[in-house]
Amino acid sequence: MKISSEFAARLSRLNSRQTIRVIVFLQISTENPQKSTEEIQKIAETKLDDIRQILAKHQGETISERPNIFGSIGITITVAGVYALAESSSVKMIVEDQAIFPR
Numbered sequence: 575m576k577i578s579s580e581f582a583a584r585l586s587r588l589n590s591r592q593t594i595r596v597i598v599f600l601q602i603s604t605e606n607p608q609k610s611t612e613e614i615q616k617i618a619e620t621k622l623d624d625i626r627q628i629l630a631k632h633q634g635e636t637i638s639e640r641p642n643i644f645g646s647i648g649i650t651i652t653v654a655g656v657y658a659l660a661e662s663s664s665v666k667m668i669v670e671d672q673a674i675f676p677r
Contacts, residue, residue: 576660576667584670590654593633595671598625601664602645611643618645624664632658
């Protein structure tokens with residue numbers, strides 16, 4: 575499951591054209607767990623290129639220029655776009671980008 579059930583429940587209450595912020599973890603091969611950060615970023619950039627068509631179709635924009643060393647990147651995209659990203663083999667997981675406030 576690429577989207578948690580809690581996040582999916584919140585998404586279901588939104589208009590499919592509403593734009594939200596998410597963090598997308600791109601699918602990084604685990605064949606060699608000792609990859610350098612440069613190798614991870616190169617693979618992640620390739621995976622990002624793979625999903626650019628989805629971003630274009632669903633008003634998606636990356637928040638940073640390139641994925642970080644963990645292979646993730648912040649994106650603003652429509653709710654429908656989140657579901658389209660979840661169908662991509664280049665995406666490992668999608669989480670909501672939310673503020674955390676102390677109690």
